[in-house]
Amino acid sequence: MSIPPPPSQPPAGGFGAPQDPPPGGFGAQVPPVPPAPPAPPQQPPAQPAAPQPPAAQPPADPRLPAYGYPQAGYGYPQQPGAPGQFSPPGAPGAPGMPVTVATPLAPAGPGGGGGGGDKRTQLMIVGAALLAIVLIVGGGIWYVSGDEGTTSTTATDGQGGKGDPKGKEPAAPGGTEKVPASTKSKTLINVPLPEPEEQVTVDGSWLTDSVYAKSDVGKIVGYNLVDGGKKWETALPAHVCGATKHITDDKSAVLFDEAMPSAEKKYPACTQVGVIDLNTGKLLWSATAKSPTGGDKPVTFSEVTISGQTVAAGGLGGGAAWNLADGKPLWTPKVDGQGCKDEGYAGGDALGVIRSCGSASEPTLYAQLLDPTTGAPKYSYKLSAGIPYAGIISTKPMVIAANVGNTAKNATNVSDLFVLDDAGQLKARIGLASGNFGPDCPANDVERCTGMVVGNGKVYLPSYEHQGTSAYGKTNELLSFDLETGKQTTDRADAGERYTLYPLRMDGSNVIVYKVPPYDKGGQIVSIDGKTMKETVLMENPAEKTSQRAETSFLVDHAEFRYHNGKLFLASKYARKPSSPGGDPRYLFVSFTAS
Template sequence: MAVVLAAGGGVWAVVGGDDGDKEPKAQQSTEPKEKESTEPTKAPEESATPEEEELDPNEIRQDGEAKVLFQTSAPKVTRSGEDVPGFWVLDDYVVKAVQTKIVAYDNSGAEKWNVPLPKTVCAAPTTANDDGKVVVAYEGRKKDECSQLALIDLRAGKKLWDKPAPEGGMFGGGYNSLGLAQSGDAVGLSWFGGSALVSVKDGNPLPVQELTAACSVKGWAGGKALLRAYSCNDGTAKLQKVDPATGKVAWTYPVRKGYEVAKIYSTSPVVIHLVNKDRKSGGLIAVKEGGKERSALDLGGQNYQPDCGMSIFGSSMGSCQGVVASDDTFFLPTALGKSSSSGLTTEIHAFDLNTGKKKWESKTDGRMMSPLRMDGKNLIAYQQPTYDKAGTIVSISPSGGKPQKTVLQLPAATREAENGFYRTRRVFDERGRFYLASERLTGDEEKEKLIMAFGP
């Protein structure tokens, strides 16, 4: 029962077990492979809105289309392909890391405040804590070093502390390909050859169970819980739940020998992606609270492709989009394929986390569709734009099938801009607002957007 999953730049084959066969079985893939301030800087009240020179899309939007709340142009970049990680949605505004600043935009797109940093933000977690505080990383003194940490209060618009990242692991510093994962009052750091756990309150290292020299942390995932994955030279690997308040290990899940954790798709409930050392076989496993296996998802011969971006060393383990987990169901998008009518398309498949069996599938001809979040028992998904249609936010019923309702129809006037995002953070909030925020800029200054926001 083979499945192809893509994460970062690699494509590999994995297999899922079933109730009678829990062991993964290898199968070769046939797929191609001046002095800084801690206070916010207020924007001048007379400053122009980012898009005032452009035609207002709301003036030409059609009946039934969503309103464009705002759109901001991408900043100039020094090179093509510059990462701009970090985007958070609060009650009545959003916050984006924009090179050397953390910037808040209100629902009209006006700058609310900005917090300057000495150098460019190079890593950020996808979640802040309940108090609206988030730890970001910015560039250090050496080339390709992502080694300085700063705590940003997203509600007050202030930097609360600024410290170098602690050293740890076989190579100490270096901080190459740094990944951050925050849960509660702790943030886990992992980079090529090192790892650490830091307190959100003061930036000091938190004690966490030390590993032997033969083992190394592969990455962290945050959000509702804090998980750490590591592997050892003897072919063993483990997944651990860590208490963000104390750094103590709450439970440990031993991964079957020869395999390691490649991605953590959900921290509560826990759903992980296992691969062998050659990344040619593996499977998706649901883990119970306490560290016992809940099920191995029966993926059959279908190819799947969640959006996990680029992570050369896999340190951004919990940053995948296009996957959603409820208490008892896991939603996963298929890989791109030709529809029966026209264009590329994807499906969404739902899996029972207790049995691992597929419950249902949802299809839409000629559209790429990706899970966003749950709305009660319904799944909210994003149907991406095509060459002649703008994107839509749809609702899928608990029994699957075709989307039963269009929640937001994005405007035809912004289809080209919507389609121009290269790597994007996608958020649909409880107020029915949909955000696209770029996480990598191509350098096309005339057309490229940093953020687009839509509402009912």
Template sequence: MTQPPNQPPQGGFGAPQDQPPHGGGFGAPQSPPPPPAQPPQAPAQPPQAPAQPPQPQPGYGYPSQPGPYAQPGPYGQPAQPGPYAAQPGYGHPQQPQYPGQPQYPGAPGTPPAGPPASKGRTALIIGAAAAALLVIGGTVYAVTSDGGGGKKKPVAEKSDDGKQSSSGKPVDPGNGKGNGGADPENLNDGRKPGEAKVLWYKSAPDAPGSGADAPGMWITGTTAVKAAYKQVFAYDVGNGNASWDPIAFPQKICAVTPQKTADDKIVVAYMNGVSSRAKCNQLQQIDLDTGKKGWSGEVADGGLFDSAISIELTVSGKTLMVGRSESGTAYDIDSGRKLYDKEKYGSACFPAGFAGGSGRLVQVASCGAGGSNAHDELQELDPATGKVKWTQPVKKGWQVSRVYSLDPLVVYLTNQDKKAWNISTFTKAGKFRSEVKVDEKFAPRCDLSFLARDLQGCQGVAVDADTLYLPTNATTGANQIVAISLANGKAKWRVKSPADESMFPIRTEGGKLIAYVQPSYDTGGQIVSVPVTGGSHGTTKLLQNPSGSAEIENSFFQGAIDWAGGRFYISSTRLTGSDSSKEKLMMAFGK
């Protein structure tokens, strides 16, 4: 099979490009399926949700040639026989189905109206005008930049110990006097035999009518911590009592480290004002167990079009990486001391995103934006020094959209023009290892990222040394989890959800895959396990959440989930700001 006209052979990786659109495919924004039966009161919908779902477009996403692996692959690997026949609905990760919640364009499988915006490309757009308008799902967002070009070195400084109270009432202090701490709704009343308990739940703080972010959720051995709007809250993992007074910030929280350090530290970023020119550039380190505030600092802008209007925070070991529009700055997370900058390299390669964890730090760069050789590059960095360990170019037309795992490295790529996708895995040395060859629609739970690549913004996917675990998409009824070999990209086994609701991987531990089965409107969710050696014996139930709290459990918008110490935690990641009902912030279940 030859390269199509005007497509000279390119180095690097990415599925073959000679894939013309084909009718009846997958991956374009889908109309949502009929929702499961719901009580009359549906959860409030976030303001950015489109009023009507985008109409399906023909032919998005599956290879339409019989066997892109029937020729020498773009990774320089031996040719593979073609399992990719042109079949409707092939393989693309779809936007997850949340009971009672809207479908969103933009997560893997439902591409936005335009190509996914890299930070570098976004920066160019911002630089072209004082204020650019970004249209996503029918909603117009104002994007501004002050065009400042001066660099200022952030100064890390000590602040107070964080024991002050918030500016408003603490949310559910846990003494029965707050708005929910003593189970006023009797969620455990009428609990059926075998059902777990609601250990505690917390109502959300007031949020503006336009909504507010509630990013992150961190569980330590003693404390569950949650950020929401302008505050960070902490609760005892067992009984929900306040572990320390909420920490309040003068402006809204705009970024957090999704990971915590080995000694339970995080960093939170908040805005420096409320105007359209305000920046997400104020950093604060927090000890999760004590609530003490460590160092604080300000993120400087980079070059002319390299703004801190929107940033991302990534942790790898003792390194905090702060990503701007088209650069990054690394700090020592214990002291706030600046370590190094990651800036433009080569002729026109700008850092566009970072992913950290498992002692590894991966950078995705956008190269040659707008030119004939525009492409992405993957690099692994030494977290302590920023030294490049290896570089892997991505084939032209392909963009690294998500990082599913750092160790082993598993990335999800999209080709907007060819309406195709690819999931690839790599060795420690950055060499191509395999790519997924399973004929299925997948549906990890992925957050949206409007202005930047949220590389680690997916839940509902798990990886161990040899296997990738992905949930399938089911518009009605039970879905499956597919275990995919990292050696050859083929399915090893499948297991069906034990209920008529979708099931999502959380993690692997102790030789078992731990998964969450979503609740229905009248039945609580489940935590189940599956031996990583195979799903032939089905699932083993570890926890059955009570039916009396199913409606509340079902109402967590874009819920962050975790399983730790025999307890299950779920929390909202977005507050609607609706006054019509009391929003929930976080909930814990256990025996």
């Protein structure tokens, strides 16, 4: 099945990766055939037809669970759309505690996008009417749509550095990212996408002061940041099946399969955890974990993360943790009589876990903050009923995203954010079910929510796309909620006509944002002051057609975006030979440099 482009749109564009499935093998159903790639962003009717894009990919690894057809890429308008002793979860917070639920106003007319239900089983239809309401706040107009490196700190978006980046220009106020002497960028290096016969995961993308490292088919390659040449290449025992975005001491962690595919075992299980030195490419160690239910069968993982000096991996089969430096086992979670198990971990400044108890069809979920060294829970918060899965978007403070009762609209899969205090008590609950906002959280993955960043005591997220003042093309805004009160603030930064923005990470008190461009422009990286919402441009990419089409072939919520020190890398998560020849070139990654 394919999604036709909107009227008068050329049927070309990006080859965005399918909706993120857990990389580990656990006998799930075969995913349905993804739709054809979307059209380029914001193309006006007068544009001539472009070359036919690569055909939709056939179903791949049956280990991957079927979430339905992948939703349209966010930001692309007018297209379809802890040791062995582990205590049981503690008691939930006291009932009846006062909670502020801040829910945005509903639109004055019919909302765009999808309706109720699990939006991962529906196609998002963008291009349907979205009536924007205008909120007058302090005299301003608000458009709300239809509804580092060698230190021990963790760079939470796969990027790190040794203090301030080098450069002569001052940093944007509140951050360390310096404004280049010229914000006009040029291509650094574009690497073609490998084309294996069967789909292969190439998840993993890291950017430091001196190297960009990217998972490839059966290997990880490091590229220098001067001319993009290879700095090192490390062959792996098997294909990568997962990776963390976090970096500690220039090290990061990956998951890889138990072996390469063979005729006897076409889909090996994702059982190996490894740590790689990003400076040298050396695989420092690798390990497996035995099943908590007994036997010699290793645990199958779907996610891995890092918090400080602890590497933690988890999945539907269990979890385990190791010391980052030497791979020494630290702890494994206990499987108790209540059928409780760790679903997955989130790292960064602290280590969090979503723990599931009871039946798979009606689980009770707990969000716990763990001691990274022992795995012992520091607190345990019981989530509301009707939540089959949850994601963690921040561990310090702890902010959990969930789709309560399948009430999220517009395919965001996020209806509520739960903000916990240092004692694990609910501090605020933020309602996002109206569909006015554009974050996204995949099912079953704990640390893969996108479109939300936490800093300055707030959570920043984009509004849902809506029509601007131009005849074609859509736009949106960066908004925020106060984590103390749960109420929406007056913060607002406009993407600009025909641009849509997408927050990537925090830089001190600033928000690093990628702007998805219209058809005749290149994308931008901007730094937005988290207090004043003033924008500082850090990078402007070429509008030249070949460069622009390569850039916009990557969908912001289905690809890896890494920016640091005037370098931007956009990378794929999956690789496979197209089912038919022709179409635009396909890339493992493209990159830009400003100086």
